[in-house]
Amino acid sequence: MTRPGCHDGADAADSFDPLRPLLMRVAYRMLGSVADAEDVVQDAFIRWLGTDRGAVREPAAFLRRTVTRLCLDQIKSARHQRETYVGPWLPDPLVEEDEEDDVTLPLMIALERLSPLERAAFLLHDVFGVEFDEVATTIDRDPAATRQLAARARTHVRDARPRFKLEKKQGLRIANAFYAASRSGDMAALGALLAADVGMWSDGGGKRPAAMEPVLGFEIVMKLHRSLAVLFGKYGSTLVHAGTINGLPGFVTRESDGELQTTALEIEDGKVVGIYVMRNPDKLAHVH
The missing domain is CATH 1.10.10.10 (Winged helix-like DNA-binding domain superfamily/Winged helix DNA-binding domain)
Incomplete structure (x- = not known):
């Protein structure tokens, strides 16, 4: 016997599911968190279930509006979490996201x-x-x-x-060279890749070791990488994937503690101007 509401729920899912990727993109860009975006989109679906869908002329617009409003409510509570966050905050990394917009x-x-x-x-x-x-x-x-x-x-x-569109092959070439130089300890090769005003941001969220403040300037970034190269040489760092991280060239590694890490590189005029390292395991749970 079919339970009451089963067909209604299936109908709601049939109209909602094709819009789910768009709604996830809106929610993630509003919140910077994959888990929070998923929660918001699921909340929007529950509301969609209770809506008189026959009276909604444009479901995409209705649901985009619903998701945005839910995100605005979510941001209010997230503000305090950002203020008390341990170290630099970075958005959750999205690996190999193939989007047409330029929200890097x-x-x-x-x-x-x-x-x-x-x-x-x-x-x-x-x-x-x-x-x-x-x-x-x-x-x-x-x-x-x-x-x-x-x-x-x-x-x-x-x-x-971005002022200029970075050619993908060039970006990946620089990312691969950065990985090779930083892990092998070839500081001459690494230095040749970095801009004079390079900066580095590491997000460990208090869960894994990471710089508590942004590391700014060529000399300080190089000094940090000399220390890291010693650790990489002693304990290892394995390349899992090279590609794009939030629209930037980068790579995913498995570090000596067994945890994943993402590194994204902002590149201008052929030089690395920004290094963004995600180490917080909570923000890497969705990365496979």
Whole structure:
């Protein structure tokens, strides 16, 4: 015997599941956390189950609006967690994400400095191409105010957007060279890859050893890598995958403690200007 509501649930899933990847992209870019994005999308599905779906003319717009509003609520509670986070905070790494937008890791970090409404206006309009009238309805502001929010956000994140498109093969070549030099201790080869103003950010979340502050400048980054090379030589570091991490060239390694680690490289004019290392095991649980 078919239980009441089974067909209704199946119908809801049939209309929801094709939109799930889009909703995940919106939620992840709002929150920077895969687990939180999954929770928000699942919450949106539960709400979709209870909605009069026949009265919804545009399910994609309705669900995008639902997810964005849930994310805005989530950000309010996440603010305190960010303030008490141990060491630099980086968004969860996405490995080999094949997206058409240019929301790379540096831009994700820049989005964290925006107000929640600025972030929503910028992402929905500038990244996902949503018209301002719909964005205004989503964030409960008038269109003029919404345009101002997006404009302010655009100004704040301008420096985080890539000036030139990096050719993928060149990026992967530099990433492979960086891995080889850093693990073998070839400091001359490593130094040749780095820009003078290179910076390094490591997120261990208090769960694994990592620099508690950003490491800024060529000499200090090189000094740190000399120390790391000794550890790599003694305990090992195994390459698991080379590819893209949040739109940047990089690689996944398994370190001597058995845990995974991702390294993403921001490259300008053929030189590495940013090194982003994720070591927090909670943020690597989805990486396979």
